Amino acid sequence: MDPKSNPSISIREVAAAARVSVATISRVLNSKGPIHPDTRRRVLEVVADLGYVPHSGARSLSTRQTSSVGVILPDVYGEFFSELIRGIDLGAKRAGYHLLVSGSHSDPAEVDALLRALHGRVDGLIVMASTRNAGAIRIPPGVPAVFLGDSPASGSHPSMRVDNAGGARAVADHLLDLGHRRIAVVSGSAENSDSEARLAGFRAALSGRGVDLDPELIVSGDFREESGRAAALALAKLENRPTAIFAANDAMAIGCLSALRELGLSVPEDVALAGFDDVPIARYLSPPLTSVRVAIAEMGERAMARLLAGLEERGAEPLEETIPAVLVVRASTAGRKDLLGSE
Amino acid sequence: MDPKSNPSISIREVAAAARVSVATISRVLNSKGPIHPDTRRRVLEVVADLGYVPHSGARSLSTRQTSSVGVILPDVYGEFFSELIRGIDLGAKRAGYHLLVSGSHSDPAEVDALLRALHGRVDGLIVMASTRNAGAIRIPPGVPAVFLGDSPASGSHPSMRVDNAGGARAVADHLLDLGHRRIAVVSGSAENSDSEARLAGFRAALSGRGVDLDPELIVSGDFREESGRAAALALAKLENRPTAIFAANDAMAIGCLSALRELGLSVPEDVALAGFDDVPIARYLSPPLTSVRVAIAEMGERAMARLLAGLEERGAEPLEETIPAVLVVRASTAGRKDLLGSE
DNA sequence: CTGTCAACTGTAACCGGTTACACGTTGCGC
DNA sequence: GCGCAACGTGTAACCGGTTACAGTTGACAG
Numbered sequence: 001m002d003p004k005s006n007p008s009i010s011i012r013e014v015a016a017a018a019r020v021s022v023a024t025i026s027r028v029l030n031s032k033g034p035i036h037p038d039t040r041r042r043v044l045e046v047v048a049d050l051g052y053v054p055h056s057g058a059r060s061l062s063t064r065q066t067s068s069v070g071v072i073l074p075d076v077y078g079e080f081f082s083e084l085i086r087g088i089d090l091g092a093k094r095a096g097y098h099l100l101v102s103g104s105h106s107d108p109a110e111v112d113a114l115l116r117a118l119h120g121r122v123d124g125l126i127v128m129a130s131t132r133n134a135g136a137i138r139i140p141p142g143v144p145a146v147f148l149g150d151s152p153a154s155g156s157h158p159s160m161r162v163d164n165a166g167g168a169r170a171v172a173d174h175l176l177d178l179g180h181r182r183i184a185v186v187s188g189s190a191e192n193s194d195s196e197a198r199l200a201g202f203r204a205a206l207s208g209r210g211v212d213l214d215p216e217l218i219v220s221g222d223f224r225e226e227s228g229r230a231a232a233l234a235l236a237k238l239e240n241r242p243t244a245i246f247a248a249n250d251a252m253a254i255g256c257l258s259a260l261r262e263l264g265l266s267v268p269e270d271v272a273l274a275g276f277d278d279v280p281i282a283r284y285l286s287p288p289l290t291s292v293r294v295a296i297a298e299m300g301e302r303a304m305a306r307l308l309a310g311l312e313e314r315g316a317e318p319l320e321e322t323i324p325a326v327l328v329v330r331a332s333t334a335g336r337k338d339l340l341g342s343e
Numbered sequence: 344m345d346p347k348s349n350p351s352i353s354i355r356e357v358a359a360a361a362r363v364s365v366a367t368i369s370r371v372l373n374s375k376g377p378i379h380p381d382t383r384r385r386v387l388e389v390v391a392d393l394g395y396v397p398h399s400g401a402r403s404l405s406t407r408q409t410s411s412v413g414v415i416l417p418d419v420y421g422e423f424f425s426e427l428i429r430g431i432d433l434g435a436k437r438a439g440y441h442l443l444v445s446g447s448h449s450d451p452a453e454v455d456a457l458l459r460a461l462h463g464r465v466d467g468l469i470v471m472a473s474t475r476n477a478g479a480i481r482i483p484p485g486v487p488a489v490f491l492g493d494s495p496a497s498g499s500h501p502s503m504r505v506d507n508a509g510g511a512r513a514v515a516d517h518l519l520d521l522g523h524r525r526i527a528v529v530s531g532s533a534e535n536s537d538s539e540a541r542l543a544g545f546r547a548a549l550s551g552r553g554v555d556l557d558p559e560l561i562v563s564g565d566f567r568e569e570s571g572r573a574a575a576l577a578l579a580k581l582e583n584r585p586t587a588i589f590a591a592n593d594a595m596a597i598g599c600l601s602a603l604r605e606l607g608l609s610v611p612e613d614v615a616l617a618g619f620d621d622v623p624i625a626r627y628l629s630p631p632l633t634s635v636r637v638a639i640a641e642m643g644e645r646a647m648a649r650l651l652a653g654l655e656e657r658g659a660e661p662l663e664e665t666i667p668a669v670l671v672v673r674a675s676t677a678g679r680k681d682l683l684g685s686e
Numbered sequence: 687c688t689g690t691c692a693a694c695t696g697t698a699a700c701c702g703g704t705t706a707c708a709c710g711t712t713g714c715g716c
Numbered sequence: 717g718c719g720c721a722a723c724g725t726g727t728a729a730c731c732g733g734t735t736a737c738a739g740t741t742g743a744c745a746g
Binding site: 006058059066068078079080085086093098101102103104115116117121138141142143229257258 | 348349350351396397398399400401402403404409411419420421422423424425428429432433436441442443444445446447458459460461462463464481483484485486567568572594597598600601604623624626627628629631
């Protein structure tokens, strides 16, 4: 028996074949209202025979819910996004929702067009805005949405962000504890708010303990490996070389590592190095990279959960939630073995 | 002026407000049929005033096309998938399509359920099957689909795959050219067809040049870093140690690298090492990793292009297309500088 | 025997668009 | 002055489901 599905037939044809009304078919398939066992059996049989598959578009129109949510991302690049999508997908699947994903949206006008095009396609939105357009994004009224990272000033929607400042502070404390005083930072672009938050948190932690960030030790990159490499090369050339480098993400840290090795500087003896994100390979580098772990997938899952909560009852207060960022110490900073984590 | 969009109003209300019929509204908005300039102006004005946004769900129902395509993936993990999605998204955007993405589908029954749920939501499908379920996936008749990697035996749909064998052959030739004869392979799981194809291609290339793969030098991993690490540790313990290792992907190669360094073996002097995928960080490892580059994003884009072609005209013959895999030589294998690529 | 009620099922009006067809106006050629 | 075409617009029937409301039937209490 091949249960071939046949998308081309409609509920009325099934009704005719089963000699009942369309209402009955619908009721059987959705387990609504009372149905005589015999009727149910017959309907189910016909449905299977014909390979009838309900048309969910039509269903959505009449029930006014699509059971799918839109995911709007500024970009789809690197491990961060697969993790994020994985988490969101997980949450969606659990609740029987589908994901309409769209990436590469830096232009606010583009996002606006997308938002219109999504009307009638999704029940809610998960939006990750880039700093450039966060302020300009207008979610249509009545559409539940959750923001990731930057959110529009309005504050009318729940949002969710990584504890960038906390993670950066942890790195700062760690480096200070190791005795470093001359510390460099390789930041992301100034437009990126994650990068800004990390830099700000780091700076604050240092000055909190009486250490100032020397402006000449702040180099900005773009979150890619190559920029980290360039930054490290520049930093190494300084006459008063830093003893430690904090890169605003792991990709740049890896670039730094590559440059340092090339220059014959050993890590952590000559220069200590820390990253942010804790990508899977961080622990396999040599030396293994000290980094800050953020549960990205979990963030996606939480975002979805909160969106679904917002979908069910319109009462939840807009709330900003923070995903913890925890320091993972590895050999790239720890001079002494006893400071090393077990991973 | 804030052009607030108001999702809650329908075309009939707009029609009433503009004192025309719904047909006229529809025609103006879709630039169909002849419309008097004055009418058009008035309609557009009212539309803007009211912030009317057409309900695309309803539109889909009546036009019988959703302008979105389903993307079914076995998993969403690592850089591979963000690249793939990025490519697909790019192609989709260009053509005005949306993406319904769903990951984590290893169970054929689950895929089947998903396929049903997608009926009426998408116009076509891009399916990446895992080896386990490829045979069991039944695309409903009449639904255009493109397969990535494994495809159902039927061969009734176009498919697209990476030239795993070619890439592996290139690695084999390269290692042989360097004089290696005792070469180990760290494969992925036997269930994974990419891994199998790489192993098979590698073996064939070796025997083509009179070198046999010693069974004790074939270790299977799972495509993750940790398994590469374990494999390298095991290989290094052998009394007749291999002089080169080919890992079926970069993540495992990175694991190998970590283990080798830990054992005090230098790469490539003691053991040469090559990976597959050419992830962005490959060139930043130390030593930079020889790998095989595959244009994943391009594959996604091509897949989308072919799907769209299939959507427009039902005539295209099912064809298997192969994405090239090119060897990128770096220091992890090249003993001699003159063999090094420039990247 | 009749009224009441529960259990089933059917009819038809939605959901919000698109579009075939019909209709009323003009303008123009003869 | 009349016929006819082109233009602009409206009416209403779809698309394929859901569901309020309205039966029909049979059991059972009064």
